[in-house]
Amino acid sequence: MTHWRERKRERTRKALREAAFRLFVEHGYEATTVERIAAEAGVSHMTFFRYFPTKEDVVLRDDYDPLLEELVRAQPRRLPPLRRVRDAVLSVFPAVYAQDRRALYLRSRLLLSTPILRSRMPESLRGSQDAFERGLGDPSGAEPPPLAARVVASACVAALTTAITAWVENNGDTDLIALVEEAFDALEAPGTDDD
């Protein structure tokens, strides 16, 4: 096996993330020191920073973006951009939701209730926005996406964030999928009056 190294790296990475998450949920984000996380994972604090650039990244990092880009690109181009993003998201979200609802809820709640994390949520979502833009834009990726595509992408991210926020505010009781659909509806029919 020439890949013992990578497997060990994956293990430490996972150990760090899980230790961090456990401690965050138990004692709160601010009260948990990097030193402690590292100790819990059996490494030194330097090793932590070699795996995650900052303390915040342990929570913020996720890796769905390439998938999202492909899904958007796979939508029929005759559909309006907003619809393509919507269908792409809803083609995969229900499965993730069904499988990891609790983890998703805990993570979202931690994100929303910790000021410094909440403030960086959009940064983490920025990756998804880029994915949407690229999925909507020129398949070759040669030229930058037009402003319209970028606006739609950012609006979709905003709608998703709003839906998840409402979900967490409601203690995760309501159906997130329904909220997401409602949010996209509001985007697609911006002329409709509220309440």
Add this chain to the structure above:
Amino acid sequence: MTHWRERKRERTRKALREAAFRLFVEHGYEATTVERIAAEAGVSHMTFFRYFPTKEDVVLRDDYDPLLEELVRAQPRRLPPLRRVRDAVLSVFPAVYAQDRRALYLRSRLLLSTPILRSRMPESLRGSQDAFERGLGDPSGAEPPPLAARVVASACVAALTTAITAWVENNGDTDLIALVEEAFDALEAPGTDDD
């Protein structure tokens, strides 16, 4: 004069902000220490933190939100929400733009080019989003704004951010007002195909 205190506070606040801005533009955000900013403004570093909770807030803080809320609320309620926000923004933005274009450009560029600031931009814009939501929602403010209003508000903030980003990426050469209008257009006609 019973308000010498407030005037002096305003002066120190302004001195701190200007010193910070000058040093940031000259040496970069990271390279500028709070100690230095305080010294430049003739106070100690503790005083700095008594005026601004964090180093980032010197750049991020602005105070347009109450105005925005009022402007949105003042729009005719027969108009669709998106239109109300658009008209509200465009009723005041051109004047600000005409007067403070260069300062606005420098500030935006600093924000966008400094990772830690960029990541907190949406947080700073969150205040505007709340203002939009309140402006769109129940005038009494008794009940929370409906999801539709929140989505529209977040989408508008997203559109504005996208427009400003494009403006800065273009070195501030294009007309920002036109970009903002184009961004709102893309929101109002999400069905239109791109390019």
Add this chain to the structure above:
DNA sequence: GGAAAAATGTTAGGGACTAACATATTAATG
């Protein structure tokens, strides 16, 4: 002018993060 209140300074310290260097562990080679 003197007391109360508010602003500011001083000092000490915690905690995130970095740089430099030392050490250990794994991989490739003879």
Add this chain to the structure above:
DNA sequence: CATTAATATGTTAGTCCCTAACATTTTTCC
């Protein structure tokens, strides 16, 4: 298997953001 190179990890010392506690000054009010 021993050696050497590459990579991962640890140690230490230090910078900087930010806070707490307390002392000192400045402003306001009586």
